[in-house]
Amino acid sequence: MLALDVRRPHPLPLKLPAPVVTEKPVHVALEDIDPATMPVEKAVLGIAPNAAPAITRKTPAKVIVEVEVVEEAAEIALGATYTFWTFGGTVPGPMIRVRRGDFVEFHLKNRPTNTMPHNIDLHAVTGPGGGAASSFTAPGHQTQFSFRALNAGTYIYHCATAPVGMHIANGMYGLIVVEPEEGLPKVDREFYVVQSEFYTPNEYRAAGDQPFDMQRAIKEDASYVVFNGKDGALTGDNSLKAKVGETVRMFVGNGGPNLVSSFHVIGEIFDTVREEGGTVENHNVQTTLIPAGGSTVVEFTLDVPGTFILVDHSIFRAFNKGAIGLLTVEGPEDKVVYSGKEVDEVYLGDSSPSASAFQKEALETDDTLEARILRGKAVYQGTCSTCHMQDGAGMPNVFPPLAKSDFLMADRERAIGIVLQGLTGPVKVNGKDFNGVMPPFTNLTDHEIAAVLTYVRNSFGNTDTNMVTPAEVAKVRAALPKAAEAGRH
Amino acid sequence: MALDGPMKTFVTLLIVSLCSSALASEPSKVRIQGGEYAPFYPKKDGEIETVSTFEMDVRPVTNAQFLSFVSAHPKWQRTQVKRLFADAGYLGHWPEDLDVSGQEDQPVTRVSWFAARAYCQSQGGRLPTEHEWEFVARADATHVDATSDLRFNQKVLEFYGKPFRGQLDNVGQNPPNYWGLQDLHGIVWEWVEDFNASIISSDSRQTSDKQEANFCGGAALTAANTRAYATFMRFAFRSSLKASYTLRNLGFRCAYDPTPE
Numbered sequence: 001m002l003a004l005d006v007r008r009p010h011p012l013p014l015k016l017p018a019p020v021v022t023e024k025p026v027h028v029a030l031e032d033i034d035p036a037t038m039p040v041e042k043a044v045l046g047i048a049p050n051a052a053p054a055i056t057r058k059t060p061a062k063v064i065v066e067v068e069v070v071e072e073a074a075e076i077a078l079g080a081t082y083t084f085w086t087f088g089g090t091v092p093g094p095m096i097r098v099r100r101g102d103f104v105e106f107h108l109k110n111r112p113t114n115t116m117p118h119n120i121d122l123h124a125v126t127g128p129g130g131g132a133a134s135s136f137t138a139p140g141h142q143t144q145f146s147f148r149a150l151n152a153g154t155y156i157y158h159c160a161t162a163p164v165g166m167h168i169a170n171g172m173y174g175l176i177v178v179e180p181e182e183g184l185p186k187v188d189r190e191f192y193v194v195q196s197e198f199y200t201p202n203e204y205r206a207a208g209d210q211p212f213d214m215q216r217a218i219k220e221d222a223s224y225v226v227f228n229g230k231d232g233a234l235t236g237d238n239s240l241k242a243k244v245g246e247t248v249r250m251f252v253g254n255g256g257p258n259l260v261s262s263f264h265v266i267g268e269i270f271d272t273v274r275e276e277g278g279t280v281e282n283h284n285v286q287t288t289l290i291p292a293g294g295s296t297v298v299e300f301t302l303d304v305p306g307t308f309i310l311v312d313h314s315i316f317r318a319f320n321k322g323a324i325g326l327l328t329v330e331g332p333e334d335k336v337v338y339s340g341k342e343v344d345e346v347y348l349g350d351s352s353p354s355a356s357a358f359q360k361e362a363l364e365t366d367d368t369l370e371a372r373i374l375r376g377k378a379v380y381q382g383t384c385s386t387c388h389m390q391d392g393a394g395m396p397n398v399f400p401p402l403a404k405s406d407f408l409m410a411d412r413e414r415a416i417g418i419v420l421q422g423l424t425g426p427v428k429v430n431g432k433d434f435n436g437v438m439p440p441f442t443n444l445t446d447h448e449i450a451a452v453l454t455y456v457r458n459s460f461g462n463t464d465t466n467m468v469t470p471a472e473v474a475k476v477r478a479a480l481p482k483a484a485e486a487g488r489h
Numbered sequence: 490m491a492l493d494g495p496m497k498t499f500v501t502l503l504i505v506s507l508c509s510s511a512l513a514s515e516p517s518k519v520r521i522q523g524g525e526y527a528p529f530y531p532k533k534d535g536e537i538e539t540v541s542t543f544e545m546d547v548r549p550v551t552n553a554q555f556l557s558f559v560s561a562h563p564k565w566q567r568t569q570v571k572r573l574f575a576d577a578g579y580l581g582h583w584p585e586d587l588d589v590s591g592q593e594d595q596p597v598t599r600v601s602w603f604a605a606r607a608y609c610q611s612q613g614g615r616l617p618t619e620h621e622w623e624f625v626a627r628a629d630a631t632h633v634d635a636t637s638d639l640r641f642n643q644k645v646l647e648f649y650g651k652p653f654r655g656q657l658d659n660v661g662q663n664p665p666n667y668w669g670l671q672d673l674h675g676i677v678w679e680w681v682e683d684f685n686a687s688i689i690s691s692d693s694r695q696t697s698d699k700q701e702a703n704f705c706g707g708a709a710l711t712a713a714n715t716r717a718y719a720t721f722m723r724f725a726f727r728s729s730l731k732a733s734y735t736l737r738n739l740g741f742r743c744a745y746d747p748t749p750e
Contacts, residue, residue, distance in 0.1 A: 071652035083650050112578070112737050113653035115678075116722065117729030138729040139736050140578060161729075163721040170650070201643075211647045214718050215639060 028181075030150065031060070035103045038062040043104075045088070046095035048228045049240055051190035051251055053097070055179045060101040067093065068109040069118045069137070069159075069172075076198060076224060077231035077322070079207040084229070085116065085159070085170035091229025092194035092255060093157070093174030100152040100178050105144065106131065112140035118167065122147075123155035123293070124176045132160040152180040154277030154295040156253050165257050169199055169217050171229060173255030175295060187299060188246035195263070195290065195312060195323065196229070196255035197222035204321050205231065220258040225317035227310060227325045234310065234325030244331025247271075247301045256292030259314070263290050265300070265327065266309040272299040287313050304338045305331045343390070369454070372467055376455025379448045383441060384456070392460030398436060400429040403460035412453070412468060416476040419449050446473040518544050519669040520747060526624050526634070529720045540624045545617060546742035548660040548671050549596035549679060550608060552589040555580075558608050560587060565604055575601035578735040594659040596677045596740040602732040605680045609743035616682040617744035619727070623720070626674070628667035636717055645674045645719040653738060674719075680741040684727040 043065045046052030070089040076082040087093025098104055110118055117138050121130035125147045134145035158164075159172035173194065199217040200210035204224055216223065227234050234240060242248050254261045264287040273282045277295035282288075290296045310325035317323040333340070381390075384402075388394050392403035402408055407429040408415055422440035426433060444452070453468040523542040527535075559565045559580075566587070567580040581599050583589050600608075602616075609615050629635035636642065658676050665671050673679070730739075 073652070083652060113655075115649060115652055115738055117726050136729055138726075138731075138734055139738060141729075141734070162725040163718045166646075166718055166722075211643070212650055214643065214646060 030101045030148075033060055033101070033103060033148070035062055035105075035146070038103060040064065042066075043096055043098065046097065046192050047088075047090055048092050048095065048192045048194065049234060049238075050095075051097070051192040051249075052095045052177070054186075054190075055097060055099045055183060057099055058181075060099065060103065062103045062105060063098050064105050064107070065096055066107040066109070067120070068111055069114060070111050071114045071116065073209070075230060076200075076210060076226075077205045080205060080210055080231075081208070082198060082200065082210050083170070083212075085118070085167060085172050087120070087157075087159075087172060087174055091171035091173075091196070092192075092253065093172070095174060095192045095251065096157075096176040098149050098176070098178055099183075100149055100181050102149045102178075103146060104149060105146045106135065107142060107144050108135045108137050109142040110137040110139050114139040116167075117161055118159050118172065119143075119161050120157055121160035122157040122176050124149055124151070124153070124157070124178050126150050129160065130157075136161065149178045152178050152279065154178075154251055154253070154274065154297050156255065156293050156295055158255065158293065165217060166212060166214070168255060168257040169197075169212060171196070171255075173253065175251055175253045177251060184249070185299075187249040189242050189248045191240055191248065191250045193227050193234070193250055193310065193325065194229075194253040194255050195225070195227050195261045197257070197259050197321070198224040198226070200224070217257070222259065222317075222321060225259060225312060225321040225323040227323065231322040236326075239307075239326035239328045240310075241328050241330070242302055244302050244305050244329055244334075247299060248327075249297060249299045251295065251297055252290060253295045254290040254292055258292060259312075259317075260292055261290040261323075262287050262313040263296060263298070264288075264311050264313040265298070266311060267306065268300050268302075268308050270298040270300050273297070274299075302329045302331075304334050305329050306338075369458070369465060369467055372451050372454045373458050374455075375448075376451035376453070377459075379444065379452040380455055383444070384452065387438070392456065396432075397434070400427065400432075400434045401460075402456045402462070404430065404462065405460075406430055409457065409462055409464065412457070412464075413472070413476060415453055415457075416449060416468065416473050417480075419444065419453065420473075420477055420480060446470040446477065449473045516547060516669075518546050518743075518745065520544050521621070521625055521668055524624070524633070526620075526627070528620065529623060529717065529724060538620055540620050542747045543617070543621055544614075544745040544747055545621070545625065545668075545670060546614075546744075547665070547669060549677060549740045549742045550605075551594050551660055552583070552597045553593040555597040555600065555608060556587060556589050556593075558611055562607070562611065565607060570604070572733075574603040574733060576733050576735050578737075579604070581735070582737070592657075594661070595657040596660050596672070598657065598677055598737050598740045599735040600680075600739075600741065601735050602680050602684065602730070605741040606682070609741075612743055612745075614743035614745040616680055616741060619681045619683050619686055621744055622673075622679065622681045623723075625666070625668050625670055626723075628670075630664055630666055633667055636720070642717065642719055646722075648675050649719060649722050657738075677738050677740040678723070678726055678736070680739065681727070684730055684732075 038061055040062045043063050044053055067087050069085070069087060071083065071085050072089070073081045073083045084091055108120055117136060119132045119136040121132040123130055125131045127147060131145055131147065135143050137143045154175055154177045157174055157176050159167035161167050173196065175192065175194065199213045199221070200223045201213045202210060202223065224231060232238065252263055270285040270288065271283060273285045273288045274297035275282050275288070276291065277297060288296050288298065306329055308327040308329060310327065311318040312323035387399040388402050392401060394401035400407065407427060418438065419441050423438045426435045447470045450468045450470045450473050456462065457464040457468065521543050523540050525537050525539050528538045563569055567583065568586055570579055578599050579601060582592065606616055627634040627636045629638065629641045660672050660676065663671050663675050666673065
């Protein structure tokens with residue numbers, strides 16, 4: 001075999017983010033504040049899939065957050081309803097965004113027509129229960145508590161009223177982002193996505209009113225695993241949209257209640273992942289884990305147009321339970337970054353049973369020139385094109401061309417012999433010298449060799465309507481030394 | 490001619506009694522044979538509580554019944570009640586102090602613990618204790634204790650999972666349970682005498698182990714049966730209350746010490 005180094009230079013590094021060394025202490029001391037005299041503002045909430053707007057302030061403020069708990073039936077899939085318990089009437093609840101050092105005054109309102117008491121445990125809160133005890137609210141009442149955002153990061157919040165699993169399973173979660181003092185790097189577009197699962201007695205997309213199924217929840221046997229609270233929340237008309245050239249940031253939470261997400265966007269590589277919503281940045285990540293009751297922040301630049309697919313790469317969840325979302329990107333193509341489909345043609349593996357069956361059938365049913373050329377093309381694709389190339393051009397100085405090849409066309413018996421025995425040593429093809437090694441292809445049958453030679457002698461600018469026949473091949477094979485007679489007949 | 494004062498009350502009561510006639514012929518309370526049961530939040534492992542024999546209203550108290558009570562006890566009328574004893578939502582679904590039009594046979598709600606207690610006293614009874622209420626709430630139609638039956642649990646859960654649909658159902662339409670009691674599950678929550686006994690009220694910022702036990706995984710540390718989600722929800726619900734609270738989906742029924750046989 002020819003020793004050949006076919007490695008080529010690595011494609012240009014398009015965008016390699018500078019390595020980030022996070023050596024600064026997690027806790028830079030915060031200035032003292034006096035909540036009574038701080039500037040006050042009302043939080044602007046983000047309703048999924050829209051993120052809350054970035055914080056532009058450079059100083060701390062007292063931020064008022066008001067959220068109403070709503071229990072109501074809504075569509076979980078086309079034709080299927082579920083009684084959701086929600087923060088703010090949506091699943092996930094609103095995205096809250098503050099700045100590290102802010103003083104947050106939280107108001108939780110429990111709608112009078114609700115059946116259940118509720119509360120909120122924000123993972124961004126430092127304090128017992130994360131606010132749960134202080135926000136415990138009967139239907140028709142409201143409560144208030146305050147906390148200081150001590151740690152920057154992207155945090156889940158959820159209802160923590162017993163039985164907590166059921167409150168979460170019914171839709172009570174969302175994200176609160178605490179931006180670092182210096183803010184997050186500017187991007188062109190931000191999205192807010194939360195994965196979660198639902199447990200119903202019937203299977204995914206079963207029609208009608210679907211109640212919570214406690215047994216399936218305990219078994220962690222979800223009927224739905226979805227983004228943003230329902231089947232199809234991010235597909236079709238609801239797809240996320242962006243443009244080529246834009247940098248996108250997704251705040252992605254996982255409400256659980258049980259499953260860990262293997263979050264992946266098909267067709268993209270995360271340039272940056274803020275791991276688990278914290279401070280550590282990872283780069284060039286394909287799939288990132290999001291714990292139940294956790295988050296991640298992913299950022300990537302869109303180089304080419306098309307549809308990119310958000311999935312939980314625990315992939316049956318995507319195909320059978322709804323864990324799928326679409327990001328539709330418009331803009332000009334870049335064929336260097338991504339070519340699109342260049343080849344799509346028949347491939348028959350050398351020895352797969354189906355290929356053999358196909359060939360056997362073909363032997364018995366055709367003997368026209370066209371049919372033999374077609375079968376020969378299939379053999380060529382699987383065997384010869386690796387060196388002689390799809391277009392028969394070969395590779396200069398390495399692999400001789402078959403296209404318009406004087407050497408090939410001059411002697412059909414020699415051609416049969418070369419396929420059967422291989423060829424080693426100097427040859428002159430179309431005036432060019434080659435000195436390499438072609439291995440013997442004794443694994444090919446007489447019929448296959450007849451077909452492939454008929455194909456190459458009628459392709460790439462060659463013409464010879466006089467087909468090479470299996471009988472011709474058999475004759476050449478019979479004349480070979482014994483060692484070469486391993487072919488199947 | 491517009492009716493005012495006592496005359497209107499009289500007419501209303503007359504209508505109420507006519508509307509309620511279907512229920513009037515049935516027994517209004519039943520005897521509950523006492524027994525042992527394992528409380529949901531035992532004070533120590535394996536604790537068995539003994540519930541003494543008592544009597545209990547078959548159905549939740551209705552708006553019509555409560556109207557009779559406030560007519561006889563004006564200090565419990567909506568415009569006269571002291572804020573200390575009932576919050577601003579008290580009887581808020583009644584058009585007027587002595588008007589329950591159209592809601593006669595629905596369970597009375599938006600009543601505070603104080604008001605519910607006063608009603609039961611006026612009937613010679615009292616509010617059931619949490620143990621008494623939970624003791625009888627375990628029963629389905631044929632078993633004293635159906636809490637290990639998944640279908641029973643699921644059914645109760647589904648009631649709790651449903652939000653308010655604008656109108657409460659009339660009492661007495663669901664089949665009676667083993668004890669002959671109706672509507673323990675299915676229409677409203679119910680006050681009990683010691684609603685905040687198991688769990689310390691959580692309006693305080695001060696926390697205790699007991700209070701912590703209500704949230705997140707903590708709830709599972711102390712509960713006897715971590716799969717009894719419906720029971721979890723009742724305890725969580727009760728612990729969200731204060732005695733003056735009035736809720737649209739919270740009513741009550743009375744219990745009585747047993748009459749000598």
